[in-house]
Each structure stands twice: as C-alpha cells, then as structure tokens.
Amino acid sequence: MSPSPTDATQQNLHTPAHAGEISKNSFGLGVRRTLAIARNAFREAVRDRVLYNLVLFVLLLTGGAIFLGELSGGQETKIIIDLGLSAMLLFGVFIAIFVGVGLVYKEIERRTLYAILTKPIGRGQFLVGKFLGLCLTLAVNVAVMGIGVSLALIFIRRGWDPLAVRIWPAILLIYFELTIMTGVALLFSTFSSPALSALLTFFVFLIGHFSSDLKGLANTSPSSAARVLFRALYYLLPNLTTYSVITPAAHGLVPDAQALVLATAYAVVYNIVLLALATLVFSGRNFK
Amino acid sequence: MSKNLLLVLTIVAGLVVSVVLVRAIDSRPNPAQKQFADESLYVDAATAKHLALAFNGLAADWYWMRSLQYVGGKIVAFEDTHNESFALSDLDLHLLPSLLRLSTELDPQFIAPYEYGALVLSELNSDAAIALVNSGITSNPGAWRLYQHLGYIYWKRNDYENASATYAAGAKLPGAPEWMAAMGARMKAEGGSRAAAREVYRHLYESSNDRAVREMVEKQLMRIDSLDQRDEIRDLLSAYKTRNGRCAASWRDVANDLRAAQLRLDPRSGAPLDPSSTPYELIKNGCDVGLNINTGVPFK
Numbered sequence: 104m105s106p107s108p109t110d111a112t113q114q115n116l117h118t119p120a121h122a123g124e125i126s127k128n129s130f131g132l133g134v135r136r137t138l139a140i141a142r143n144a145f146r147e148a149v150r151d152r153v154l155y156n157l158v159l160f161v162l163l164l165t166g167g168a169i170f171l172g173e174l175s176g177g178q179e180t181k182i183i184i185d186l187g188l189s190a191m192l193l194f195g196v197f198i199a200i201f202v203g204v205g206l207v208y209k210e211i212e213r214r215t216l217y218a219i220l221t222k223p224i225g226r227g228q229f230l231v232g233k234f235l236g237l238c239l240t241l242a243v244n245v246a247v248m249g250i251g252v253s254l255a256l257i258f259i260r261r262g263w264d265p266l267a268v269r270i271w272p273a274i275l276l277i278y279f280e281l282t283i284m285t286g287v288a289l290l291f292s293t294f295s296s297p298a299l300s301a302l303l304t305f306f307v308f309l310i311g312h313f314s315s316d317l318k319g320l321a322n323t324s325p326s327s328a329a330r331v332l333f334r335a336l337y338y339l340l341p342n343l344t345t346y347s348v349i350t351p352a353a354h355g356l357v358p359d360a361q362a363l364v365l366a367t368a369y370a371v372v373y374n375i376v377l378l379a380l381a382t383l384v385f386s387g388r389n390f391k
Numbered sequence: 392m393s394k395n396l397l398l399v400l401t402i403v404a405g406l407v408v409s410v411v412l413v414r415a416i417d418s419r420p421n422p423a424q425k426q427f428a429d430e431s432l433y434v435d436a437a438t439a440k441h442l443a444l445a446f447n448g449l450a451a452d453w454y455w456m457r458s459l460q461y462v463g464g465k466i467v468a469f470e471d472t473h474n475e476s477f478a479l480s481d482l483d484l485h486l487l488p489s490l491l492r493l494s495t496e497l498d499p500q501f502i503a504p505y506e507y508g509a510l511v512l513s514e515l516n517s518d519a520a521i522a523l524v525n526s527g528i529t530s531n532p533g534a535w536r537l538y539q540h541l542g543y544i545y546w547k548r549n550d551y552e553n554a555s556a557t558y559a560a561g562a563k564l565p566g567a568p569e570w571m572a573a574m575g576a577r578m579k580a581e582g583g584s585r586a587a588a589r590e591v592y593r594h595l596y597e598s599s600n601d602r603a604v605r606e607m608v609e610k611q612l613m614r615i616d617s618l619d620q621r622d623e624i625r626d627l628l629s630a631y632k633t634r635n636g637r638c639a640a641s642w643r644d645v646a647n648d649l650r651a652a653q654l655r656l657d658p659r660s661g662a663p664l665d666p667s668s669t670p671y672e673l674i675k676n677g678c679d680v681g682l683n684i685n686t687g688v689p690f691k
Contacts, residue, residue, distance in 0.1 A: 175452065176459050177600040178503050185448040192445060312444040343445070350448030354500045 136224050137232040144236020148202050149243075157194045158244050162251045164190045169255055179259050184270055184353040187252035188277065192349065195245060195281040196308055199237070203288025204300035206233040207385070227382035234289055234378060241281050249274040266355055272363060273352035279370035280346035284308055286377035287341065293385040310336075311343030341373055436496030443497060451498035458490040458504065459603065462511060475684055478691050479514040487512055488519040495523065499530035502537070503601060509540030510595070510604055513547055520544050535567035536598055542574065546591055551582025570594060589615050610689050613666040617688045623652055624663060624671065624680040638677035 148154060168186040172179030207230070210216035219229060252274075253267035287307045291300035310317075314337055321333035345366050348358055358366075434442070443450040465482045491512060494504040505527035513520035524541045531537060538561025545554035559575035561567055574594070577587050589612065596608040627648045632638050639645050642661040649656055654663040662670035663680075667687030674681040682688055 171456075174456050174459065176455075176503060176507070176603050178452070178455065181448075181501070182452050182456075185446075185452050189446045189449040309444070313441070316441070347445040347447075349445060350451070350498050351500070353448050353498075356500075 133225075133228060137228045137235065140219075140224075140229055140232025141235035141239065144206060144233045145239045148237060148240040151202065154198060154202070154240070154244070157198055158247055161187075161190045161194050161248045165248070165251045165255050169259055172259065180256060180264070180266060181353045183252065183255050183259060184266065185349060187248070187255065188270065188273060188349040188352060191245060191248045191252070191274070192277050192280065195241060195248075195277065196284050196305075198244060199241060199281050199284040200288050200301050200304045200308075202240070203237055203285045204292045204297045204304065206237060206289060207292045208297050208300075226385045227378070230289060230293070230381050230385055231378055234285060234374070237285050237289075238282050241285065242278060245274060245278045245281065269355050269357050270352050272357050273348045275363070276346040276348050276358070276366055279366060280343055283311075283341050283343070283370055283373055283377070286374045286381075290377050290381040290384070293381045293388070307341065308343070311341040312347065314340065314342045314344050342369070345369060434493070436493050439493055440497055447497045448501075451494045451501050451504075454490050454494035454497065455501065455504055458487060458494060458507065461486060461490060478689065479511060484511075484515055488516060488523070491523055495527060495530075499527070502527070502531070502534060505537055506540055506599060506601060506604060509544055510607060513544045517544055517548050533564055533566075535561045535564040535571060537561075538564070538567075539571065539574075539594065539598065542578070543591055543595060546578060546582060546587075549583065551578045554582060555579040585615055585618060610687070613688050614691075616666045617682065620654065620663070620665065621671070621680050624649070624654070627652060628673075628678060628680065632678060638675075639673060640677055642673065644677075 165183065165187040168183040169179070171186065172182040175182050207216075210219070216229075220226065249271065252270060256264045256267045256270075284304060284307075288300060288304040291303045295303070317333050317337040317340070321330050321337055324330045324333060348356075351358070439450060439454075440447055462479075462482075462484060465484055466477075469477055469482055488508075491504045491508045495501060495508075505524050508520050508523040512523065521541065521544055524537055524544065527534070527537045528541065538557050542554045542557040542561065545551075545557055555575050555578035557575075558571055558578055562569075562571035562575055570590075574590065577590065581587050592608050592611045592615070596605055596612070599605050599608065627645055628639055631645050631648065642649070642656075642663070646656070646661045649661075649663050655668075656662065657664055657670040660670055662672070665671055665682060665686055665688050669683045669686040669688070672681050672683050673679075682690060
C-alpha cells in the first residue's frame, strides 16, 4: 500500500534530524520543509480525478473549436485562441478555487494537520508549501492546455503557425492570474468553510475583473468618502484586468516585455501579501 | 450482469425515446418561438463588454457567428418560401446592425465584422455601415483595408467624391498596396463606370479571407460580366431587327451572330448562357434579353 501524501509529508519533515543542524542551516531547512509540503500538495492534487476531467474538458473544447471555427466565416484561428484560452482561464479558476479551498480544510477535517504542526514546521511554511504545490499543479495543467491550443492552431493551418508560439505570453499571464486566485482561495480557507471560501473567491475573481470600474467610480463619485472607499478597494483588491490579454492574443498581439515584467511582479507581490495575511489568520486559530 | 444489461437497455431505450420526442417537438408549429426569434437585443455593447469579464473576445466571436447564422437563416427561410432570386434588401435583417456593433465593441480589433458590415449591411442601411466601419477605423487607425471597405460603401452610394478621398486616405497608410491610390484617382475620374466596379470587386475578392464575402463578391463580378454580355446580345438583337425588320422569334434566329461573338450557348435551345451557366431569356417579344428567374446572377 502506498503511503498517503500526509505520511510522506511527515517523513520529509523528519529529515532534518537534530537540533544542531537546524540552528546551522535553519533557512535551508525551512525551504526544504516547505518544498516537501509543496511536493506532497502537488501529489495530492494530481491524484484528484476531477483535475484530469477539467483538463480533458478544456482539451475537448479546444478540439471542438476547430469544428466551431468552420461556422465563423474564415475566423478559425481566432475562435480557437479565444475559446481555448478562455476555457483555460475559466477552468483554471475552477481548479484554483475548488482545490485551493480544500487544501487546508481537508487537513483540518482529517486531523492530519495536528500531526504536521507537532513537527518543527511553522504554520506559514505549511501554507506556503500548500500554495506552491497547487501553483505547480496549475503550471502543469496550464502547460498541457496551452500545448493543446498550440497543436489545434498547427492542425487548422495544416502546418506551422507563428500564433502557436505568440499565444504563450498570454498563457503565462493567465497562469499568474490563477496563482492570485489560488492565494485568495487559500486565504479564505484559513478561516471559513470550503463552500463559503469558494463563493468568496469567485466574488473576488468577478470584482478583480471590474477593477477598472472601481477606478472609474473613484474618479467620478461626488462624495469624497465614496471616492476614498472606491480608491481603497481599487488598490486593495486584485487587479485582474492586467491579465486579460486573451483578446489581443487572438489577433497575434504580444504584450511588451515591460507589461509582462510588471504583471509578474504584481502577481508575486500580491501573492506574498495574501500568504502573509493567510499566515496571520491561520496563526491565530486555535486547533485544540 | 442481468441488472447491468437492464440498465444499458434502459439508457439506450431512453435515448431513442428522447430523440423521437425532440423530433415531435420540432415538428410542431411554435408561434411563440417565431414571435421572439427576432426580438431586439436588450444588452447594449457597453454592458456586454462589462459582463464578459476577461472573455470579451469569446463573446465577440459568439456575436459574430450569430450575425452569420442570422443572415444565413434568413436566406434559407426566404429560399424555402420563394422561388425567385432575391437581394439582401428583400430580407428583414433589422438585428444585423446591433449584432455587428456588439461584436466589434466587444473586440474592436476584430476586422471581419467591419468587412461583413461594409459588404452586407451597406445593402440594407449604408449609414449604419459607414458608422460601423468608421468606428473600426477609429479603433484600428493603421488598417488600410477598412478604408477600402469604407470607400466601397461610398462608391455603392454613388458618392464618388468621398469614395475617392477615402481610398486616397487609405493609400497613405503603411502597408497599403499601390492600387489603393490608383482606385482613389479612378473613383474621381470614372467612379460610375463598369470598369471601376469590376476593379472594386476584384480587389475586395483578393483581400478577403471570408468565404461568404468572397462568394458575394464573385456574384457581383458575375453580375458585371452579365451586364457586358447583355449589352453585346442587345446589340446583336438590334442589328437583327435592323436587317429583318422584326425582332428575333427565337435564339436560333441569331445563333450565328451569337457564335461569332464567342458567347457560350445552351446546346439544346441555342440560348446564350449567363456567367452562372443559366440560359438568357428573350424578352419584349424578342427585342431584348433578360436574366432567367433561376439564374445564379444577382438581379441587382
């Protein structure tokens, strides 16, 4: 019988044997422990059949886009990219939400969290490990779905299509958006039930795509209090419109390097904030 | 085992019955569906863009394909109930401007709906077509093809001055082909000529990837060829009348003249064939030539 992911996590956590080593190389050890949790979170996610079904569904949709394109009056390529990347984003968000909200909750429900937290591992390390594990899972999924879209483009052109490569910066930005959604799901899962966490995360996804409206409201609202409120919401909530480049990608437009760097930096910083907040909440929870 | 077999049989039988039921439902007249089929779109372009979140490109594709299906559906419905050929203006396509507008507002870089609007919408409402293509030019200032389409709409309106100015403006854009400047000059000099029309349609045909657009342009080229042929046949009929003091009783009367003019003839009736290979008809007691009602050549 193969060991459960949690058993494996515990084995990995035992690796740094004695206190002398820990004091000498505590940072490296912390990283190794976090990575061990990430690895096991990835294994746990990969074993989830729902994940495969979602990825398969996206690939089927991409395949379906080839046939749908025939009804588009010569716009097959655009249809494939729009449908393929939109499905990738939508189902990626579903994966991030439904797997993300269960990451911590499952450990609490199975009571395996108690065993993990008795080991020399911080609650923050535990959350970061879980987050990285799901991000790795999403990276693999997004890569598989992206390859599916590229192959569909090559198939429809009956040969090489430069768009098969030019869509990848947009795919990268979709991935960063998904990591933010993972962070949000993880944050909610530290203090609420999976159903409520999923709902709240989905609301954040919706609001994140209305961020330009929040900015507009902040600029046009007659009340100064409302202006402050909307401006605060605009800056505090994730600005997901930055990652909405599917439509330009369908026209072969690639975001410039500066836009990519800024979007990447924003995702990294925002995820750090989310993980810090999640750790703060999670540290305050009493599991007795 | 027998339980599983029973379940499989239930599934198969259920599916068969559901197919039968769907066919029965489809065969029933549904006045409510007909009543609401052409209902106005309640979502305006700005709202649709908001609601589409990050999926505005996909929503634009949806409205684009809906536009094509809408026009295609109307054509099929007309052909099912009428025997004669038709022009787009014979169809009630009142939703088309909104559908195209939604598609282009959702994805302003999507050129195909502008092109379709220029060629199809201009037949119904040239003001709406001009507004649509102008919005495309605002969103895509470097797209010379949109100037070509706008020039086409002006040309169709016999507004050769504006057509000339539009072609000339498009010719100045980077990547614009040399013929754009030539078209600008030609519109000014001989905008109403058949040669200019052939030139306009030829360039539209060459620059479009849209199958429906190319088919439509092909038909217009056939119409121009047919106009030339009919002029030629009319001359022959007129010469016959001068020679014989009466109009031709049948195509056999002018068979030699038609052959000499190298026109394709129907082997059975000896009638000259139009570009869609349908025999022309003798009209006005043999003094004139006209298109057969079943021809593939558009009447206008």
